[in-house]
Amino acid sequence: MDDDELNLTSGKPADFSFKHMKSIQVAKFLENVGLQGVRYTRVKGVPEKGPNKKFLTKSIWMNNNKLKNFKHMDELVRVVLEYPDQLGWIDFSFNEITEIDECILGFSQLKILYFHGNCISNLDEVAKLRPLKQLKSITFHGNPIANHPRYRSYVVSILPQLANLDFTPVVRNEKSYPAPPEAVKKLKEMGKQISKKNAKEMPQ
Template identity: 65%
Template sequence: MGLMGDDLSNCGKPADLSFLKLNTFDTNLFLTAFGLESARYTRVGGVPDRGPEKKFLTKSLWLNNNKLKTTKNVDELVNAVIEYPSYLGWIDFSFNYITEIDEGLLKFPNLKILYFHGNCISDLNEVFKLRPLEQLRSVTFHGNPIANNPKYRSYIVSALPQISNLDFTPVVKTEKMFPMPPELIRKFKEDRAKEKALKK
């Protein structure tokens, strides 16, 4: 992997941007008001090293306990603070006010872990947007309104067949054999209909 691989070989520490009262992913505002120096070091005993462009050498970004309502433009922030964005494997959005998952997350195909617990997501279809992330293995959504849906777990396991862990609980083989919830079947049909309409 060359220099990039060498740089990332010791990038165990996450970039911890939690508890900053962030309510937007306005990159210019972040860099002006906070900057990379705002990364917390107490929780993990330090901050990540910096790369050639002075950005963080890490595969993990913690944005928990802020005031975010959407993940829109998170890709811009990632590009501003992470040296090698394409290697990003873990984002923690827990304990915000997020209602919407923006498809900008799909720009990071190596994401394996996404934490959304303790947010305000009320539409199960938001979860569906994560389906193209083939490397995704662990997600959390407990503490969101969607978790009160009786078909919550079966919907997510069916919508994201690539995951092996949901809400810190392993997904067992029998769960993946359950019939697909009707809501998800409708979602697939709607998406196919939209694709056909766009092709006309």
């Protein structure tokens, strides 16, 4: 393991919380916040930088802003992180997010995602995260979807890779329960979409 890899593993998060951001626009971010705007008070320091003057860390915190969505997050990550493909943790908690943008699927190593304290009201938004096979921990409490009577069983059925939901371990029994009707319906829809896509891609 070289020095960069060591720092990447042990590095502090790039903390851009409490920056009053309403959207993610890279040019505006660089003008108003920039890498120099990273916060250091919460974790008593900032990540080290690599040869390209970007942060050596696997974590970005965007919590406590005013984001209504996180479109272009993939672009921001590539501006901020030395090794963007190694991104493992994003904190979007306490924003105003209503939907999950599929740009996040570009980061296959994501293991932790925080969405608590947002405004996601459609349970089916959760299904967008199913392709993230490394995802182990996620939060949605404080969103309207968490008030659904079958919320937890739906999320566990749609995201079977999870080990922790809302800071509570997903136990083995939960994974063996029958999926709720909403999850069964959504999984069937996704299966049909995949079949159609595969059919189109097959050589004639």
